[in-house]
Amino acid sequence: MSHISPVLWQFLIHWLQNFAIFPPEASTIAPYADALYFALVGMTITGVVLVMAMVTFFSLRYRQERHPEAVQIEGSTLLEATWTLIPLGIFLVFFVWGALLYFRVYNPPPNSMNVYVVGKQWMWKIEHPGGQHEINSLHIPEGVPIQVTLISQDVFHSFSIPAFRVKREAIPGRYTTVYFEATKPGKYHLFCTQYCGTDHSQMIGWVYVMTPTDYSKWEASNTSGASLAQNGERLFASVGCNACHNDTASARGPNLANVYNTRIRLTDGSTVVANEAFIRETILNPSTHVPAGYAPIMPTYQGQISEDGLIDLVEYIKSLDSNYRIQQTLNKSQISSAQASTEGKTVPAQGAAKP
């Protein structure tokens, strides 16, 4: 083999040893996706072989030397029907099969752990419910269904984990979700697959799938001290939400306790489900989402709260399961503003708002 360049030789050896045509199968979805893929590859091979066989056979059998006289044939309705209906039937099978998988990936089970992901040029910011923040890496436990709620703070991005066979676009201005359950501990690629400008190809990271015990250790050692809901609680007070949303007799805004995932009647008569997207949207564009019975007096927070802050607020509002929590927030902020004023400092307007 001395006549082959050593570089090329090494290259070939390396390739043959590492040749892969499938990414690792590391989620509960992956085997289903791969099965569908195999079926589709099978269909493609059948189709191509069929066409190639016809073309090759006819070319050999009816080439001019062997078959100097062409026989004119108009067509055949039976054949047309055959090759219309059989492909149609096959395609419809794949339609149903693919639709089932699609609904599986995009409709998380209700008990999933929620992780928020904010895309920005050119990084992934990941927020765990316990308040752990990560950039361009995602630590998750195996065997736990995980719902990723995505949003972008600038342009379109796309959150792709090939080993899990899932992908979802992160869109400015709206939440999207994707779900997966990792099955194999390891380190897997995380890509941005929607072109997002200069460093699109650097917007990559790693997904670390850990055993549940390792994950608990990681969680404990990476905590920032406050959960998302706790951060949200602080923000709720500091931007003055509690001035109106406080469940007192004179409150000008609706009580937010237990509001998450309930149906709400709006002033225009329609009803909506108060999910994450609705809560976020209402903070940014309150005037278009006024609940029935309330005046449209809430100011917009467009441009004042970052996407991370909105996630904190959403998590906080989701966590409100009784009036008790709101009252607590209210008290805390009154105490802190009272403290502030006794110290002779300027009283922040939002903190001072009296019910």
Added chain:
Amino acid sequence: MSTIVSLPDQSTAKLPAKSYLNQEYGLKSWLLTGDHKRIAMLYLFSITFFFIIGGVLAGLIRLELLTPPSDLMATDTYNKVFSMHGIIMVFLFLVPSVPATIGNFLIPLMVGARDLAFPKINLLSWYLYWIGGLFILATMVLGGVDTGWTFTTPLSTHYVNTHVVTAALGIFMAGFSSIFTGLNFIVTIHRMRCPGMTWFRLPLFVWGHYATSIIMILGTPVLAITLVLVGLERIFNIGVFDPTKGGDPLLFQHLFWFYSHPAVYIMILPGMAVISEVISTFSRKRVFGYTAVAFSSVAIAVFGFLVWEHHMFIMGVSQYSALVFSLMTMLVAVPSAIKIFNWSMTLYKGSITFETPMLYAFGFMGLFTIGGLTGIFLATLGMDIHLTETYFVVAHFHFVMVGGMLMAYMAGVHFWWPKMTGRMYPEAISKTAAVITFIGFIVTFFPQFILGYLGMPRRYAAYPADFQVLNVFSTAGASILGIGYLLPLLYLPWSLIYGKIAGNNPWQATGLEWQIQSPPLTENFPEIPIMDHEAYDYEWLANKTHHEVQTVG
């Protein structure tokens, strides 16, 4: 019911004394011409020019991707290179490729007319094409644009400071050029068919172009509106696509793909139209299932308007609307399958020879079948999640656009080269080029399917080292493909002077265009023909040839 067609003796063929090429001389006679054949030639020259630029950019992309880091160019440069490659290839090459050159040349000849319905609008469309082309060239010279050919908002409107508006204006202009071409074709096909030329006596080439023209005039205005909105948003910040102002970035996706998916059919239908003619001619046999092939073109044009959302399955659209669009996409795949089977059956009991156009047509059938069936992967909702935005998509649309359309274009150029120029191309070397193109294409784009399933994202200037080997294959294939495209660029001009003289009907084809001199007269037909037989009637041709021989003898 059987026909023997023997090729004429080319040694006795002579160039006609008078033709559209020597009717008038001088630059002005070309730049102010109303003759559809001369305008077709202007287009042929122009799109070849842009194809060379787009091809060089493709070469740069493949060179950069030879190694994992972005070492040949900065990421920004790479982004501009792939954006310009896409914009030039889609809007300045693929969309006008067959219709504006071969279609422009042939539609009046095939329907038995002296010219298109509006010769001056035809010339205007070429000028608009060039205004668009100059804007695109200006974009490149001024520093490029890095939005990709898809101009995704809000990236294109608020987050890049490259020449988005210049490029958008260029595409806007080129779009009007294609609207005018479509308009001209539709009016010509409706109003200017010669006596006896009923709809079902039209060659399938004309049917394909009729379907294409419908998409051109209904779809392209939407692209124009979309690009204007992008410009307004960028300059005046009007907020249609900006969520903080109450707009919706998904609206852009809907508008853009409402044009750009049907545009895929603008690009492929004329290619299919060419294949029908070529397969029939070199099998000496009428196209199997004429009406099925004709109506499948129209079906593609109609269903093609109802599938755009399949580009947005992972973008947070309603899951139920995704269902509808997935189903429609499955339906639009059926007419293409019908065509492939009909072409295959056309070969049955034919009398087949393997000239260059036929080799390209076989290449088309193989590659388009793969390209079409991999489209089913992407229409399948659950599979699309994993495959979209990866190299699988890149491989899929290059199989359709390059493996399909470019093969068909090369088939068409070689097939009608004798008619357009009066001279034959050199057969041996052009067969070699066809084979090289096919091999180069497979080596370039097949590995990209595997890369896509492995998860390599599109539009990456740098990629993880795990993907390198397949990228090396792809780049190696691209250099083979480059040779395949370089050869015709050399031997076709050579044949203009040294090629054998073709004669009227070197392939013994049945179309009206082959019954007149090559190259044709400016007025096409000395007297308007009367169509008294069906398309692809080889018995009529055999009788006619026999009759001519008797008369001469």
